[in-house]
Amino acid sequence: MFDIIIRSVTQRKVRSGLTISGIALGIFALVVMGGMSENFNQTFENSMSLTSDKIRVFAESGMFGGGLTDDKVPDVKRVPGVKDAYGILLTTFDEDQMGMSGKQIFALPPEKSRIALKPVKLKAGRFLEPGDTYQVLVGTSIAGEYDLQIGSKLEIHDKNFTTVGILEYTGSFFDSTAAIPLETAQDIYDLEHSLSTIFAIPEEGIDADILAKRIELSVDGTSTLSPSELREQASQSLLIFSVITISSALLAAIIGGLSVMNTMLMSVTERTREFGILRAMGAETKDILLITLGEAALLGIIGGLAGIGTGSAAVYLLNLWLSGKGIILFAITPRLLVVALLFATVIGMLSGLYPAYRATKMSPMEALRYG
């Protein structure tokens, strides 16, 4: 039957082309929006897995206002079950863009850079070391954007820093991070003794959620976020992307589905005689269904492939353009492509159901009387 299906699609080129474009448009939107959502999911997942072992400690009144200070670090470290603790200062890298690019300054005690960034590996150079001042360790996105090599200069807050290390690509926020010594940062940003967060690393076999509570109780004026709490908070904000993806999928379904249904109804009505002939020749209901649903599915598949093709190309070009600005916004994942293609096929077939049903109800007498 497959040749018959293909013929009925290729015979009506303009109409099939328009229908396919309708589906392709929907799937295009799905791929682009889904690609954005996938990128955020990926970055989130990678970031989570790279920092999952650490408890975050904040000033009770919040991340900024109350002011977390250096002297809390020893207090945290003293809590039983805490293996190590260190304070960091987080700020935006591109102050003029108000942090829009997502690039950040990660200021930390140089001797902790190895633990803080674990398990990220170095692509070149070294981690920060005690005694470093105006030295910087950068992620791949920053290195790429400013074309940094070991020894290159990088300007941060009007000061010149020397690149001493470049991190491997991680697909997480580490890629757009520049790590500098904590004291240098406190100095140049005029934030003596201030910290954004204290990271606490639990000892082997200690439950992070319980330890987080213990820190909160034993160290005055702190609140904590355990890895599982952090994950929960962050997934809320990812929801918006799922909503965007689902909306574009719905849009795809409606645009594509209606155009397939319209085309199939026309095609089925036009072929009243043809279906009559097939029935007169002994075609079963299932044969008629196979032919009509097959045609609808084929329209869906071709449209889906076209949408995936153009969508991936658009995403590729956008990524290429944006990566010059150090931003990666889209990720085309295999699962996204599989879902998009399946979705297109299912839309095609669902929209073909009613026309197919109509085709099976056509009387074979038509062939005789009007033949």
Place this chain on the structure above:
Amino acid sequence: MGDIILDVRDVSKTYMQGKIPVTALHDVTFSVEKGEFVAIMGPSGSGKSTLMGIVGCLEKPTAGAVIIDGVEVTSVSDRQLPRIRREKLGFVFQHYNLLNSLTALGNVDLAMRFSHVSRRERLERAETLLKKLGLGDRLNHRPTELSGGEQQRVSIARAMANWPAIILADEPTGEVDSKTRDAIVETFKLLRSRGQTIIVVTHDPDVAKNCDRVLRIVDGTIMDE
């Protein structure tokens, strides 16, 4: 006397034209023997196509029974009908009704697609049939590249493809010139000589005179034989 291959008993057919019943056939009874070449004649609107549709299992009669090759086809379930159409019946239509997207070979092949015949055998059978009907050099032509007579012979080959018990032809020469008509009649005679039962609806006395028997139908009733 040969075997009866078709038995039509008291068949009536009433269509509803909106709320008004239209009687297309009224108590039609006749039978056809295996290997007979029968013509059905009658004025326009007398019920010839309706009769062909009922005998061909395309429609059910309002009353009466049709028995083909020992099977009472009017009482089998709708699900069984496609199989009966495939196995017992072959149709030839006035307008040929070939699919323009398929070649002559493809059109004949199509008739066998719905039964479990392997592709190789289907093509072999289609080719043999077309050759037998004098279309050996037209196998890969599309209907638009064939003359009316050639198209009708392709559709006869298609009707023959499943070795049906009966071939039903509704005005098969309605659209062609006399030379082509004669060729089509010769084709039917060839099939008859091999034992094929053929029922043909025609307005043309020159077609009817080649038949073994003529059934006349007027206002849905068989007049005489």
